[in-house]
Amino acid sequence: MNASGPNIEVHNLHKRFGQVSAVEDITFEVGKGQIMGFLGPNGAGKSTTMRILCGIIPATSGVARICGISVANHPNEVKRRIGYMPENNPLPDDMRVVEYLRYRGHLKEIPGRKLKQRVETVMELCDLRRRARRRVIGTLSKGYRQRVGIADAILAEPDVIVMDEPTIGLDPHQILAVRDLIDSFRGEMTVILSSHILAEIEVSCDCVIIINNGRLVATGSPVNLRTEFIHNTIYDLQLQGDLAALDPLLKSIHPDLTWAPSSDPDESGFYSLTIEVPQIENIGEEILLLLQRHAEYRVRALHAVEPSLEDIFLAATKRSWNESMPEKAVNPQATEPARPPVPHPTPPDRPG
């Protein structure tokens, strides 16, 4: 094991199922104690990559290492360092929670004298100890089942935890609880979690990997991804006054500025406007100063719209579609091209 290197290393990973390529040339690294979000539409190859990392299925080519140990060459050694919670979290319905965790502890080679205490600790961490301890897993609610799955994943204190869609099907309270739990692992365990819910990844993760159609589209922290993929600045403005005369005024700040009222005026006559500048530049002060000089305009609110991970995701996946289908651009007269497996991303509506 390498103590200083990244806990997860993936180099040029490929996985083919017959003619279908599920994962194509994916390379990334995750450092110790980091929480990494795996983002992509359904069928993008998230689960396949995770299953390869856990040694459940072999990769067609490429290298995957956990704590410096090759998954392909030493799958059993890797399994001792990994906690995996698969998609849909399959659990045996006929066991009690505490029985199940003890059984899993034995299989994960936790020494007998430590096991009892470790089971109590993870049940406490996952809030299972008081209410669900002796309950049969088949009778538990979805939220509790999910906690049992997470408790199992962290039971053997693994170096790496892999969770495939850990919050799917949970209510907002449960999502918050699971998110807090994952947050508490930061710095101690390396966590990979996959999701197609962008907000969740944005809140919990130190770095994000976006994959689409089996290809790596973008990787980095949410902040870095913003600068890479977002090339414009957007403001929301609430304003009362004559919109017809506004255009030359705003254009005087920046010639390429575009704006549009996103709604009819409300009861007090204020419009909601979206202003977009095609570069990263803070022009909020200029807008305010300009409108102050013109008394016919009354400003109620102005705020910069932070680009969300959703925007980055859409921009990144759009770019990957364009790169993967260059023939479309070359031959515009061709008949309607076959639709990609997921709908072509369109820019989201800006909040009004």
Place this chain on the structure above:
Amino acid sequence: MKHLPHLLKNELRALFISPATYIAAVLFLILMGWLYWRILLQFSLEPQDDLPSALFFQLFWLPVFFMVPLLTMKSLAEERRRGTLETLMTTPATGMEIVLSKFAAAYIFYCCLWLLTLGFPILANLSLNSPMMEDRLLDRATLFGGYLFVAISGLLFISVGIFASSLTRSQVVAGMLSFCLLFIITIGMRALHEEAVSWGPWLRETVDYMQIFRHLEEFSRGVIDTRPFFFYISNTALILGLSVIVVEAKA
């Protein structure tokens, strides 16, 4: 192999808390009890060449055809369908340990069921209470040979069931597949033996070697030969090995 005791304990626990197990056991004992009773009835009507226990063991294939698929069809197919096989495969437990635990649990249960049928001759003897009948009902060589045959042939039958279960995620398909495979290796081999008379000596001997009914006859007479042991144990190892490959490749 250090995970095997924990896996086996879990399998046995699951087996013994499941109502289906007890239903299967009761059905098995009713059927076998009825068969034994029919044999005794026939014995009372006209003289027979064989002892009642020998006749009883000749019907071994009947419970094999329905009990073995019932016992084994769930084992790996259900785990695969539920996805719990995947979580098992991410622990340090190996495919071999998983397959062996399923096999051992089903085999232990199979042997327990057969051991319960030892109650039939004992009960018959107690109710008849005649020293002459005791020799016939509780003939040691026949009973020992018969149960030894059941135990050793059970290895192969259960492993076939486990193999069928490893191939699919549907219990019904696994059950039907194991029934067909068991039919082929018992009845099919017998039919092949009749055909093989005209074949060359080499082929005839090979088919002859695989006659499960022949093995039974020898064991019931108290003849314990090592060749059937080799046949059952080697084939069990082969089939379990194939199951391990399937589990590891398809998990």
